[in-house]
Amino acid sequence: MVKKTEAGGLFGSQRSRVSAPLSQSMVKSRKIGWRSAAAIVIANMVGTGVFTSLGFQLQALENTWTILSLWVIGAVFSLLGAFSYAELGTRLPKSGGEYHFLSQIYHPFLGYLSGWVSLTVGFAASIALSAMAMGAYLQDIMGWSGRIIAILAILVISMIHSFSVRQSSFFQNFLTLLKIVLILFLIFFGITLHTPVNAIDWSDNWKNEFFSPAYAVSLIYVIYAFSGWNAAAYIVEEIDQPKKNLPKALIWGTLLVGILFVLLQLSFLNQATIGQLRNKVDVGSVVAQIMFGKTGGSTISLLIALLLVASISAMVWVGPRVTQAMAREYHNWRFFSQENSNGVPVRAVVLQAIISLFMVVTSSFEQLLVYSGFILQLFTSLSVAGVLLLRWRKQGEPGAYLSPAFPWIQLIFLLFSAWILIFLLIDKPMESLLGLVNVLVGTISYRWSANYAINKH
Numbered sequence: 001m002v003k004k005t006e007a008g009g010l011f012g013s014q015r016s017r018v019s020a021p022l023s024q025s026m027v028k029s030r031k032i033g034w035r036s037a038a039a040i041v042i043a044n045m046v047g048t049g050v051f052t053s054l055g056f057q058l059q060a061l062e063n064t065w066t067i068l069s070l071w072v073i074g075a076v077f078s079l080l081g082a083f084s085y086a087e088l089g090t091r092l093p094k095s096g097g098e099y100h101f102l103s104q105i106y107h108p109f110l111g112y113l114s115g116w117v118s119l120t121v122g123f124a125a126s127i128a129l130s131a132m133a134m135g136a137y138l139q140d141i142m143g144w145s146g147r148i149i150a151i152l153a154i155l156v157i158s159m160i161h162s163f164s165v166r167q168s169s170f171f172q173n174f175l176t177l178l179k180i181v182l183i184l185f186l187i188f189f190g191i192t193l194h195t196p197v198n199a200i201d202w203s204d205n206w207k208n209e210f211f212s213p214a215y216a217v218s219l220i221y222v223i224y225a226f227s228g229w230n231a232a233a234y235i236v237e238e239i240d241q242p243k244k245n246l247p248k249a250l251i252w253g254t255l256l257v258g259i260l261f262v263l264l265q266l267s268f269l270n271q272a273t274i275g276q277l278r279n280k281v282d283v284g285s286v287v288a289q290i291m292f293g294k295t296g297g298s299t300i301s302l303l304i305a306l307l308l309v310a311s312i313s314a315m316v317w318v319g320p321r322v323t324q325a326m327a328r329e330y331h332n333w334r335f336f337s338q339e340n341s342n343g344v345p346v347r348a349v350v351l352q353a354i355i356s357l358f359m360v361v362t363s364s365f366e367q368l369l370v371y372s373g374f375i376l377q378l379f380t381s382l383s384v385a386g387v388l389l390l391r392w393r394k395q396g397e398p399g400a401y402l403s404p405a406f407p408w409i410q411l412i413f414l415l416f417s418a419w420i421l422i423f424l425l426i427d428k429p430m431e432s433l434l435g436l437v438n439v440l441v442g443t444i445s446y447r448w449s450a451n452y453a454i455n456k457h
Helices: 025-028 034-047 047-051 064-091 099-107 110-142 146-160 163-190 208-211 213-226 233-240 244-270 283-327 333-335 345-361 365-393 408-427 431-455
Strands: none
Touching: 025 244, 034 163, 034 233, 034 244, 047 110, 047 213, 047 283, 064 208, 064 213, 064 233, 064 365, 064 408, 099 110, 099 283, 099 333, 110 146, 110 345, 110 365, 110 431, 146 283, 146 345, 163 244, 163 283, 208 213, 208 408, 213 244, 213 283, 213 365, 233 283, 244 283, 283 333, 283 345, 283 431, 333 345, 345 431, 365 408, 365 431, 408 431
């Protein structure tokens, strides 16, 4: 066992978690309830995708039934995953998400690879994407470079999450509430305000579009927009009474977002024509200017940009817990396992911020978006398949949550996921291969970690 020493610094003293016994009230003060956990789920899900992907879907699709069916399928797919992760998180109640699940169900090698992917792609890249989108929304308003805004956002939010869980919880809940209020505002006025010309098409043309290749491509964008439904499973140890509160956070958070996403797309289509939205990244800004004019639209755009802070905040909070889980078990990562006096893995927060900043400086938004989807979907599928194995082995904590309609929920999720992965390999071979290259680098890192651990002993 590696001895942890105290060290001062900007973020407070670094102390061993076992340096002194904690009272029950002190332990409880470090925990969050299901509402805070659900806020993490909502904030992870409601990000760049819901405000950008409609423009890409309208490249080849025009029927309203077709567009809305994409978002309904995305919501159902995410909800199936949430049921499965609720069972995983309560059967194997330890922070770390797929890293912990795959290590326990399959082999530490797969767990390590999932942790590697989470660190290098899953969270760091998503943080960079949200920060870059925020910069794109704000650069005209503030007159600053979008890249500079993205860098500042990552630095400031990472610092906020380097003090205490209670502060992180308050900050996250406040921003998530504002985000929901903004979406409800856009839905209400998008559906109720009259517009003489819109993109609504309720004809039966959906039959032709539903079975077209363009539908499959659009569905991939929607699945990306829904990513984040499993966020609370990464911080199981920080949730009070996780067997009760984790399922509530995952399922209700995902269900709420699914309803909001479908209604928001309907409100966008009700206000703008296909020509106005097609190929547009800033869909929310386009619709806001149509509804409220240039000044009102700029105000809404500013709010959308600022509320991307909630997405960055949620990922900055959750991501380092995966790194910390890896660091507890691999000696060459041990440096990043230490916590400050409030139980926050500050060094892991700093590492993730550095990787995100590197991506902001060296990559474009499109490059980051397309290359990460394949490999993230692969590890999510392996985790959901793990529910089948856990039930078969009768493995895990007693009294854990049991997902309904077993095993059909898991089988439907896996079949649909396999279809997405195969389609990505065929349609986006370069991006998919780049994801596999990242896994290869992670494999080399694992061999080095294993050898290092052997040498240390």
